Amino acid sequence: MxxxxxxxxxxxxxxxxxxxxxxxxxxxxxxxxxxxxxxxxxxxxxxxxxxxxxxxxxxxxxxxxxxxxxxxxxxxxxxxxxxxxxxxxxxxxxxxxxxDANCVALSEALDGAGVGKPIVAFFTVGTALGGGLVVNGKLVHGINAEAGEFGHTPLPWPNESEWPLIQCFCGKKGCAEKYVSGTGLQQDHAKVTGEQKSGKEIVAAARAGNPKAMASLDRLADRFARICANIQTIIDPDVIVVGGGLSELPELVEQLPPRISRYSFSGTAQVPVLRAAFGEKSGVRGAARLWD
Ligand SMILES: [Zn+2]
Missing domain, CATH: 3.30.420.40 (ATPase, nucleotide binding domain)
Incomplete structure (x- = not known):
């Protein structure tokens, strides 16, 4: 069939x-x-x-x-x-x-970047920050169907420059997606530099060597690493797969493992991070496989 x-x-x-x-x-x-x-x-x-x-x-x-x-x-x-x-x-x-983020997570775990790995934690970084958790080829939902909502875990270990924490639509302050998302990057860059630039423009400026844009991406990578280290402490996945707009920044994804390692409890944890394999077709492939 x-x-x-x-x-x-x-x-x-x-x-x-x-x-x-x-x-x-x-x-x-x-x-x-x-x-x-x-x-x-x-x-x-x-x-x-x-x-x-x-x-x-x-x-x-x-x-x-x-x-x-x-x-x-x-x-x-x-x-x-x-x-x-x-x-x-x-x-x-x-x-x-x-x-939809769970569908992408499933697709990436079954035949994408996480294939063959028992525990796959997935992030999709776009306008918002989506997440999903797949264990032994099955999506983990939890009793309330809220497992893997990594975007609404709090930003861990905030430093002084990150106070006061940003209000989230979910009613709480300091959710991960307010920092690690296209919108988060744009707002952080505006707050620090006074420049109104879209996420794409900031990325392009950083690639062209603009020091302010490079610093904004560096803050983003540091925050993302803290969020990943928090997830690592709870579930210690075999791999973290990153999709969405940010996965088009290979250099940023490559920086994540050593940064996560520094924030891990042992300070030496090895956490492989891979870019999603299927791009925007991942979601629909995962949906088709919900009956597997
Ligand atoms: Zn929230």
Missing amino acids: NRIGIDMGGTKIDCVALSPDGQVVFEKRVPTPRGYEAVVATIAELVKLAGEGSVGIGAPGSESPKTGLWRNSNVQDTQGKPFRRDLEKAIGRPVRMEN
Whole structure:
């Protein structure tokens, strides 16, 4: 049987169908429509085009194990809706749904950068900071389905320049994603230098040798290393896989292991860090494999 995967984002919806031996036999991308009913209908239409097969869907947010409603989504149309139940009705098949970062984590653990490793901790650094944890090829959800939400762990060991801690949308102060994300980089650079630059512009300036931009990336790497060292102390993964925009900065990812090592409890821990293998196609591949 084929495995159909859907990756829904704020701007586009991707669909693939994988044959039993993992070959892509169908592929389509459409813009995300406005309105909840339209989103559900569009996904159902894509599945119909993809044909017979199991259906796995990745989307921002997650299903509350208590209420069955979709929560913590930055795609407002889906917020608080019985998203999976409505999709099952529209598609006429059982559906497995998962947080989009978890889908990427699963894909990277099963046949990407983390292949063959028992414990894979995954970060996706984009506008926000997503995370996922895969152990022995299975996503770890936890009793509240909140395991692996690394972006909302606190920034560890803040130094004096990092006070007062930054307010997060989740209601707390000092969450990791306020520091390690495109938005975090932009805000930190503006605070220290007074320059309004996008994350991409800061990266480009650093590559051109601009000392202020290089210092901003250095602070980012130091904070990311602290966050990774905190995760290392709790679960000591075999590998940390980094995806999203930051994975396009190989030099920054390469700096992480020695920095994490310095912040580890022993001061000498070895934590391999690898860039994600599949780029933006990772999410939809992981969604297709939710029935594996
Ligand atoms: Zn938060």
